[in-house]
Amino acid sequence: xxxxxxxxxxxxxxxxxxxxxxxxxxxxxxxxxxxxxxxxxxxxxxxxxxxxxxxxxxxxxxxxxxxxxxxxxxxxxxxxxxxxxxxxxxxxxxxxxxxxxxxxxxxxxxxxxxxxxxxxxxxxxxxxxxxxxxxxxxxxxxxxxxxxxxxxxxxxxxxxxxxxxxxxxxxxxxxxxxxxxxxxxxxxxxxxxxxxxxxxxxxxxxxxxxxxxxxxxxxxxxxxxxxxxxxxxxxxxxxxxxxxxxxxxxxxxxxxxxxxxxxxxxxxxxxxxxxxxxxxxxxxxxxxxxxxxxxxxxxxxxx
Numbered sequence: 001x002x003x004x005x006x007x008x009x010x011x012x013x014x015x016x017x018x019x020x021x022x023x024x025x026x027x028x029x030x031x032x033x034x035x036x037x038x039x040x041x042x043x044x045x046x047x048x049x050x051x052x053x054x055x056x057x058x059x060x061x062x063x064x065x066x067x068x069x070x071x072x073x074x075x076x077x078x079x080x081x082x083x084x085x086x087x088x089x090x091x092x093x094x095x096x097x098x099x100x101x102x103x104x105x106x107x108x109x110x111x112x113x114x115x116x117x118x119x120x121x122x123x124x125x126x127x128x129x130x131x132x133x134x135x136x137x138x139x140x141x142x143x144x145x146x147x148x149x150x151x152x153x154x155x156x157x158x159x160x161x162x163x164x165x166x167x168x169x170x171x172x173x174x175x176x177x178x179x180x181x182x183x184x185x186x187x188x189x190x191x192x193x194x195x196x197x198x199x200x201x202x203x204x205x206x207x208x209x210x211x212x213x214x215x216x217x218x219x220x221x222x223x224x225x226x227x228x229x230x231x232x233x234x235x236x237x238x239x240x241x242x243x244x245x246x247x248x249x250x251x252x253x254x255x256x257x258x259x260x261x262x263x264x265x266x267x268x269x270x271x272x273x274x275x276x277x278x279x280x281x282x283x284x285x286x287x288x289x290x291x292x293x294x295x296x297x298x299x300x301x302x303x
Contacts, residue, residue, distance in 0.1 A: 064098070064099040065096055065098060065099070065110070065138070065141065066096070066097050066098075066099050066104065066105070066107070067096055067134040067135075067138050068080065068095045068096075068097060068105060069081050069092070069127065069130040069134060070084065070092055070093065070094075070095065070163070071091070071092060071093040071095060071112060071114065072095040072097060072105060072112070072155055073105075073106075073156055073157075073159055073160035074092075074159060075161055075163040076105035076106065076160060076162055076163065077105065077162045077163035077164055077165075078163065078164070078165050079163045079164060079165050080092075080163040081123050081126055081127045081130065082123050082189045083161075083163040083189075084117065084123075084126065085117075085121070085122070085123050085126060085185055085188050085189040086185050086186060086189040088181070088185050089117055090116065091114060091115070092114075092117055092126070092130070093112060093114045093115045093133075094112070094113050094115065094133050094134040094137050095109055095111070095112045096109070096110045096111040096137055096138060096141045096148075097109050097110060097155075098110065098152065106155060107155075108152040108153060108155070109152060109153050109155060110141055110148040110149065110152050111137055111141045111148055113133060113137055115129065115130060115133055120188070121188070122188045122189075122192065123190070123192075166190050166194065167194075168194055170186070170190060170194070171190060171194045171195060171197050172197050172198070172288065173186075173196055173197070173198050173207070173243075173286075173288060174288040175198070175227035175228040175241065175243050175286060175287075175288050176226075176227040176228070176243075176244060176288065177288075178243055178244055179243060179244045179246070180212075180213040180243060180244075180245060181213075183210075183243060183248050184210070184212055184213070187210040195207065195254065197289075198228075198241075198286040198287065198288060198289070199286070199287045199288070199289055200255075200285075200286055200287070201284070203255065205253050205254065205255050206253065206254035207241075207250045207253055208250060208251065208252040208253060208258065209250055209251035209252045210248070210249070210250055211238060211249040211250065211251060212248065212249065213246055213247065213248055213249075214233070214238065214240040214246075214249040215247075216233060225242050226242065227242055227243055227244060227288075228241065228242060228285040228286040228287055228288070229241070229242040229285060230242075230284055231247070232261060232262075232269065233249070233261075234262075236249075237260060237262050238250070238251060238261055239251075239253065239264060239265065241286055252264075255268070269284050
């Protein structure tokens with residue numbers, strides 16, 4: 001998965017690198033390459049024994065540069081784009097830094113550019129935009145490298161945050177704690193890679209085709225609503241789930257197989273309720289894994 005992401009970022013970079021004019025430091029035995037010559041590119045993507053001496057020379061002269069998709073020192077680490085979306089940042093950017101030995105994302109800043117995060121964008125959409133911006137920013141940095149090196153600045157000690165890798169544990173929804181906006185951001189950050197999950201009747205269920213916040217009208221106004229309550233919306237074929245401050249909707253779920261909201265309602269939900277209407281259930285709930293674990297611990301402790 002991460003190799004695919006790297007290749008996509010590399011493709012964006014190469015598509016933007018039409019011509020890269022050489023920048024040489026005047027040294028004994030070196031001469032300037034003619035700027036009228038053919039375009040050239042220098043790209044190290046990994047290394048082997050043959051490249052070691054070249055890498056040593058690059059490190060000793062101007063160092064190794066890193067293109068990082070955030071406004072460092074915010075979101076250091078391997079997954080800045082996902083955390084930008086997940087935490088609702090309205091602005092991010094690209095930063096060109098020098099790599100310090102054995103420590104990434106903490107080196108001095110050579111160049112930095114702001115990028116406004118489009119409303120409701122996904123991590124994939126933001127990543128594509130930042131990849132293009134990063135490629136152009138890197139070219140500009142290389143073309144003005146002596147000046148950039150002379151005016152480089154250390155990262156601030158305040159405002160630093162860490163962006164760890166995304167993993168499956170992040171996809172569990174906690175209905176009693178998360179708001180509609182938080183669930184929306186979580187889906188836009190990781191939903192295309194890791195489906196959001198909850199538990200139902202003791203089983204893990206994956207929630208697919210998120211449609212955002214739902215405005216629903218319950219037929220039974222006396223019904224006591226708790227986080228995880230379900231309401232099937234027949235007109236839109238949407239399964240609405242109650243969270244901390246409202247309702248969010250999904251068009252499909254994955255139990256044993258992929259089911260539409262209607263299929264899940266007709267095939268499963270109506271079998272678990274003692275009282276129901278054509279549009280909603282009153283007993284079946286989606287339960288967060290946290291709550292299910294606590295209930296299990298309480299039940300076992302009373303045995």
